Amino acid sequence: MTQASIRVRVWDVPVRLFHWLLLALFGFSWWSGEQGNQWMEYHAWSGLAILTLVLFRIVWGLVGSDTARFAHFVRGPRASYAYFRSVLQRQPKAYLGHNPLGGWMIVSLLLLLVVQAMTGLFGNDDSDYEAPLSHWLDHDTSSLITTLHTYNFDLLLALIGLHVAAVLAHQLLPRDDMIKAMFSGMKVGMAGATAGRMVSSWRALVLLGLTVALVYALLWMGGGISGL
Numbered sequence: 001m002t003q004a005s006i007r008v009r010v011w012d013v014p015v016r017l018f019h020w021l022l023l024a025l026f027g028f029s030w031w032s033g034e035q036g037n038q039w040m041e042y043h044a045w046s047g048l049a050i051l052t053l054v055l056f057r058i059v060w061g062l063v064g065s066d067t068a069r070f071a072h073f074v075r076g077p078r079a080s081y082a083y084f085r086s087v088l089q090r091q092p093k094a095y096l097g098h099n100p101l102g103g104w105m106i107v108s109l110l111l112l113l114v115v116q117a118m119t120g121l122f123g124n125d126d127s128d129y130e131a132p133l134s135h136w137l138d139h140d141t142s143s144l145i146t147t148l149h150t151y152n153f154d155l156l157l158a159l160i161g162l163h164v165a166a167v168l169a170h171q172l173l174p175r176d177d178m179i180k181a182m183f184s185g186m187k188v189g190m191a192g193a194t195a196g197r198m199v200s201s202w203r204a205l206v207l208l209g210l211t212v213a214l215v216y217a218l219l220w221m222g223g224g225i226s227g228l
Helices: 013-035 037-063 077-088 100-120 139-170 178-184 201-222
Strands: 005-009 186-190
Touching (some): 013 037, 013 178, 013 201, 139 178, 178 186
Antiparallel strands (some): 005 186
16 A cells, blocks of 8 residues: 555445355355255245345335435446446546446346345245246146246356456455455545545344345235235
8 A cells, every 4th residue: 555545435234245145145045955955945034035135225225325326336337438438448447336348247236135135935846846936827837937046146246257257366466456346335545535424323223124024024925924
């Protein structure tokens, strides 16, 4: 770190907890889904937790800290293409938060995770397991949604692999240690740099509670509570 550099708080606690909890839940969902049988109940609970987290993150992207907001990191085609060219020229512009391509990656992953969690609510395994809301549909439609659940998972794995590769590549750039920043919340920026306003974690707790209530209400109205 040079004299012209300063450590800047970039990621708030809710964003960092969301990131690592989602990683753990996704890994467990993958493993429990592969095990099948009695593990499917835990797979369902894990999927509901993922849905809750993702819905929270979407809302936090609207009312959370500045760097967590979609308006802060979702940029138009021109800015995204300019950043892509700078990467090809090996002169990428440094961003305290998500860069333009990283921003679109976050949006894509959130959307696919919503699809994955929602399709998981309506599927079956053509055996003993039926998802909490599968009774809303006939068996053939539920099976079709299960197929979509499987293909969407493959697409998720591809995007996650690309995301991990991009993060590892950024580790080679000066002042852009993304992994350490997602633990500490801090990044190195030039003197005078600011990541914007940080919102109190209490707001996040209230929003998380509301999101949990929303997912529970969805299951309750669908009659899926007793199926878990």
